[in-house]
Amino acid sequence: MNRLTTILIMSLALSGGPSALAAGGLSLAQTRVVYPGDKSSIALGVNNSSQHDVWLLRGWVAEAESQQKSSAFVVTPPLYRLDAGNEVQLRINALNTAALPADRESLFYLNVLAIPPTAEPTPSSQGDTHGNVSFAINTRIKLFYRPAAIVDNQAVKAAYSQIRAYPDPRGVGVTLHNPSPYYLTLNATQIDRREAQGKGQDFMLAPYGELTIAHRGQAREISYQVIGDYGGRSTRYTITPLPSAGRSTHAE
Known part of the structure; x- marks a missing residue:
């Protein structure tokens, strides 16, 4: 039996309150992040309220214009298994912020990608090909870097x-x-x-x-x-x- 699994990514750009964040049992503690320039790292909580769903989380910070991964920040842990009913504190760490303007805020986007475990195939006759479609949820919120001089x-x-x-x-x-x-x-x-x-x-x-x-x-x-x-x-x-x-x- 051949097995074909397709993962579709659903992107959520969030601006509402915490209730608007829930998707597949997942929720972020904030709808936006302000990163004070006098901090080396800050935390963002992610909660899995589902009673049965397990997710693999991957976070990164993207440039506002290009949407390419930014070298100014790194999110840790790089990959995390979030079990049902649990929560985790992702850390956003400053790597290279010295090149950013010191007299005004800079805009980035924080992405949290939740990847579901691969579903098991249903029993079938030998030789059949079954396609399983899973949805990965990419939640994107604004991250404002606020230089220390204007905190x-x-x-x-x-x-x-x-x-x-x-x-x-x-x-x-x-x-x-x-x-x-x-x-x-x-x-x-x-x-x-x-x-x-x-x-x-x-x-x-x-x-x-x-x-x-x-x-x-x-x-x-x-x-x-x-x-x-x-x-x-x-x-x-x-x-x-x-x-x-x-x-x-x-x-x-």
């Missing part, structure tokens, strides 16, 4: 209200500007109290960067929440009026 929780939270907005000069929307050295990920963004951010849309402002949100007509105000270091949502901030030079940002 400051108060400064991070202050940046939430520092976003500025103005009409896009091309007349296609509203442009947001981030004057801070931190990545700011927005949630439930509204323009003139109407939803401007669709479900699953990633509105992320790079350090000192800009993001243009499509909008027709003259915008009067824009409001948003910011997803914090641990995945929680901030209070809602409103920028009004637009596009006055005297615009202000305030929290509701």
